[in-house]
Amino acid sequence: MEKNRVTLEKRGTFALVCVDNPPVNAISRDVRAGLITVLRQIAVDPDIAAIILYCAGRTFIAGADIAEFASMQPLAADIHELFDLIENCGRPVVAALHGTALGGGLELALVCNFRVALRSARIGLPEVRLGLLPGGGGTQRLPRLAGAKTALKIILTGVQVPADKALALGIIDEVVDGDLLEAAIAYTERVLSAGCTLRRASALSVNPDSVSADLFKQARQALAQRPNGNPAPARIITCVEAAVTQPFEQGMATEQRLFAECLRSPASAALRHRFFAEREVTKIPGLVVNLPLRPIQRVGVVGAGTMGGGIAMNFVNAGIPVVIVEASQAALDRGLSIVRKNYEATAAKGRITGEQIKQYMGRLSGSLDYADLADCDLVIEAVFEDMELKKRVCAQLSKICKPGAIIASNTSTLDVDVLAEAYGRSANVLGMHFFSPANVMRLLEVVRGAKTAPDVLATVVKLARTIGKVPVVSGMCHGFIGNRMAESYLRESERLLLEGATPQQVDAAVQSLGMPMGPFRMLDMAGVDVVAKVALEQGKNGLLPLDPCYQAVVLKLMELGRYGQKSGRGFYRYEGRTPMADPIVGKICTELASRHGIAYRDDISAQEIIERCFYPLINEAAKILEEGIAYRPGDIDVVWINGYGFPDYLGGPLFWADTLGLANIAARIDHYAVQLGNAYGYWHRAALLMRLADQGRGFSDLTADELNHAHG
Ligand code: CAA
Ligand code: NAI
Numbered sequence: 001m002e003k004n005r006v007t008l009e010k011r012g013t014f015a016l017v018c019v020d021n022p023p024v025n026a027i028s029r030d031v032r033a034g035l036i037t038v039l040r041q042i043a044v045d046p047d048i049a050a051i052i053l054y055c056a057g058r059t060f061i062a063g064a065d066i067a068e069f070a071s072m073q074p075l076a077a078d079i080h081e082l083f084d085l086i087e088n089c090g091r092p093v094v095a096a097l098h099g100t101a102l103g104g105g106l107e108l109a110l111v112c113n114f115r116v117a118l119r120s121a122r123i124g125l126p127e128v129r130l131g132l133l134p135g136g137g138g139t140q141r142l143p144r145l146a147g148a149k150t151a152l153k154i155i156l157t158g159v160q161v162p163a164d165k166a167l168a169l170g171i172i173d174e175v176v177d178g179d180l181l182e183a184a185i186a187y188t189e190r191v192l193s194a195g196c197t198l199r200r201a202s203a204l205s206v207n208p209d210s211v212s213a214d215l216f217k218q219a220r221q222a223l224a225q226r227p228n229g230n231p232a233p234a235r236i237i238t239c240v241e242a243a244v245t246q247p248f249e250q251g252m253a254t255e256q257r258l259f260a261e262c263l264r265s266p267a268s269a270a271l272r273h274r275f276f277a278e279r280e281v282t283k284i285p286g287l288v289v290n291l292p293l294r295p296i297q298r299v300g301v302v303g304a305g306t307m308g309g310g311i312a313m314n315f316v317n318a319g320i321p322v323v324i325v326e327a328s329q330a331a332l333d334r335g336l337s338i339v340r341k342n343y344e345a346t347a348a349k350g351r352i353t354g355e356q357i358k359q360y361m362g363r364l365s366g367s368l369d370y371a372d373l374a375d376c377d378l379v380i381e382a383v384f385e386d387m388e389l390k391k392r393v394c395a396q397l398s399k400i401c402k403p404g405a406i407i408a409s410n411t412s413t414l415d416v417d418v419l420a421e422a423y424g425r426s427a428n429v430l431g432m433h434f435f436s437p438a439n440v441m442r443l444l445e446v447v448r449g450a451k452t453a454p455d456v457l458a459t460v461v462k463l464a465r466t467i468g469k470v471p472v473v474s475g476m477c478h479g480f481i482g483n484r485m486a487e488s489y490l491r492e493s494e495r496l497l498l499e500g501a502t503p504q505q506v507d508a509a510v511q512s513l514g515m516p517m518g519p520f521r522m523l524d525m526a527g528v529d530v531v532a533k534v535a536l537e538q539g540k541n542g543l544l545p546l547d548p549c550y551q552a553v554v555l556k557l558m559e560l561g562r563y564g565q566k567s568g569r570g571f572y573r574y575e576g577r578t579p580m581a582d583p584i585v586g587k588i589c590t591e592l593a594s595r596h597g598i599a600y601r602d603d604i605s606a607q608e609i610i611e612r613c614f615y616p617l618i619n620e621a622a623k624i625l626e627e628g629i630a631y632r633p634g635d636i637d638v639v640w641i642n643g644y645g646f647p648d649y650l651g652g653p654l655f656w657a658d659t660l661g662l663a664n665i666a667a668r669i670d671h672y673a674v675q676l677g678n679a680y681g682y683w684h685r686a687a688l689l690m691r692l693a694d695q696g697r698g699f700s701d702l703t704a705d706e707l708n709h710a711h712g
Pocket of ligand 1: 026102105133135
């Protein structure tokens with residue numbers, strides 16, 4: 001049933017039209033219908049001299065309702081009917097903007113004759129991030145107001161432009177402070193008395209000074225240098241070019257045609273999936289909504305190494321004071337100086353000021369005394385990956401930390417429940433698995449222990465958003481969600497080397513899928529020694545498969561001191577930071593292969609590499625879902641997009657798997673089980689994968705009930 005989302009109030013001769021569609025006033029079907037009804041009413045009311053369009057709640061219209069795109073045929077015709085009604089209503093229409101006027105919201109504002117914005121407002125056309133282009137005339141009106149070059153930049157990047165800047169660019173007409181509606185009314189009165197009423201963006205032509213001879217050629221060249229699977233950027237260039245070269249109506253037709261192409265593309269469906277999945281991750285099944293959260297006003301970090309310093313920066317940047325506790329003065333000094341250097345490097349790029357460095361460093365203190373953690377609301381330990389050491393640290397914290405303090409471990413492999421026991425008050429303990437560099441990477445795996453209290457989990461998930469992370473909750477298992485899946489990916493890529501593939505060949509195949517770097521460049525960057533030590537540690541705990549070739553190459557390279565980029569040699573040799581093929585690696589692999597009786601092949605195709613690296617990873621993800629380690633397939637996609645650079649235009653490994661068809665993946669897994677033998681169970685299909693494949697369903701077809709069943 002249609003909901004009334006639009007109200008009309010007559011104040012004197014002004015029609016005040018208000019959109020109220022929480023949470024972000026998306027211009028959904030109901031809103032469009034409401035606006036059309038109200039505008040038709042106004043059209044037959046001769047007393048109305050002007051219209052002011054504004055929104056209730058936290059923001060002006062933040063765009064089309066993205067959920068509607070799943071069924072939209074191409075862009076609903078009623079949006080154009082609405083825009084025509086506004087443009088031809090014969091009275092000045094003023095849009096009053098606050099919050100974020102984005103996408104279809106900004107396009108609607110551009111159809112209005114004037115735009116007044118609160119100083120805190122921001123505008124933008126972020127459709128490109130959804131694999132779309134602005135389909136409501138944005139590619140035609142924005143260049144006419146702001147020039148082709150500026151419009152191209154805004155639409156290609158999807159940035160949010162602050163009101164002051166939008167004013168300077170000619171996109172809005174006035175920036176105001178205080179009461180927006182009153183200011184918009186006053187502005188409209190001035191417009192009427194000045195007699196300049198019906199200015200239309202569509203009637204302007206693009207300022208020729210804003211179109212250099214090679215603007216579009218350069219934009220296309222820049223795109224060709226950074227190819228990706230997003231269909232929108234190339235089409236955006238064509239549309240903005242059309243705004244310059246074609247009359248308005250023809251440019252609109254071009255925009256419509258290319259918008260429809262984008263909307264139909266699998267990449268747009270994948271990017272829209274990412275949009276919603278990244279927002280769903282904070283919804284924790286079974287948790288009481290609006291659970292009171294614990295206040296986090298001061299944070300402690302134990303260990304100022306690679307991770308500790310970066311972790312501290314996140315909180316400092318968000319205005320939360322941090323104390324870092326170290327074991328030695330030298331380590332503390334080193335850690336703090338790296339943090340300072342990081343800020344200085346950011347300042348050198350003009351992204352922060354010297355004053356901000358002072359503020360940030362002022363919020364950060366160092367100490368050698370655990371007692372300084374006594375008043376912290378959250379303490380994150382980031383000491384060496386050593387269970388005994390971490391247990392000692394937790395036991396020490398239990399004597400010092402205040403009763404309600406949350407204790408988090410940044411461990412990448414160890415059992416959070418054992419640490420919780422060492423701390424004592426287990427309900428207050430969980431994992432916060434940051435990714436390196438911790439101040440840059442958006443992903444944060446929040447590891448719930450068996451006894452973690454619901455409000456502790458909810459507090460940390462909320463806090464993660466505050467510090468700009470995308471939190472994904474994981475249950476306890478070795479490697480959590482991300483590294484557990486990465487294990488099968490790395491295992492299989494190594495095995496390909498033993499069969500005769502080269503690191504370059506494997507990396508190139510994986511990169512052709514859109515991964516920013518292949519497994520061997522990644523291992524060289526992370527440190528071959530780091531990965532080898534994890535395998536050795538697992539071996540000591542009896543957690544490795546009985547496979548004698550398991551990580552044989554990594555272990556051999558470590559033995560030879562080939563630690564990767566940091567030692568100048570690993571799977572590659574490095575000239576500066578450039579990886580070069582190193583024939584020694586081929587020899588090492590040939591020797592290992594003959595020792596383990598693995599036959600050489602010269603017929604390994606890029607397709608086989610992709611299947612063998614990614615299908616076991618997808619299979620592992622199915623196990624992660626059936627064990628209830630992850631709440632939803634989308635959570636797994638979010639982990640791999642934000643933590644491992646999986647191409648977002650494929651939507652993450654599980655969204656991609658659905659597009660390939662799970663029955664096809666299951667058949668290929670069976671094929672490799674036969675081709676390679678399945679002595680160690682690497683190619684056993686997950687029960688969930690088998691079930692879905694048999695039923696002709698995908699991961700995205702899993703119902704909430706099926707998923708809830710898995711995590712109890
Ligand atoms: N459609 C549907 N739902 C939307 C939405 C949209 N355009 N924008 C936000 N939402 C939903 C989110 O899914 C979220 O829902 P839940 O609370 O159920 O998870 C809720 O609104 C709040 O969103 P955020 O958590 O993102 O809130 P925020 O305050 O951090 O950010 C925002 C607000 C800046 C508006 C951000 O939501 C955003 O960037 N939205 C997308 C804007 C966009 O891409 N607009 C273009 C749409 S395409 C278009 O308009 C095509 C066209 O040409 C006509
Ligand atoms: P690191 O070796 O760079 O730093 C560890 C720091 O802990 C050192 O500065 C050391 O002096 C300090 N320390 C040791 N014992 C201490 C004690 N008793 N009290 C106070 N400080 C002490 O290690 P890194 O890489 O920062 O790793 C830390 C943790 O983060 C580990 O658990 C690791 O598994 C995890 N992690 C590491 C990632 C990485 O890429 N480096 C990624 C994600 C997690």
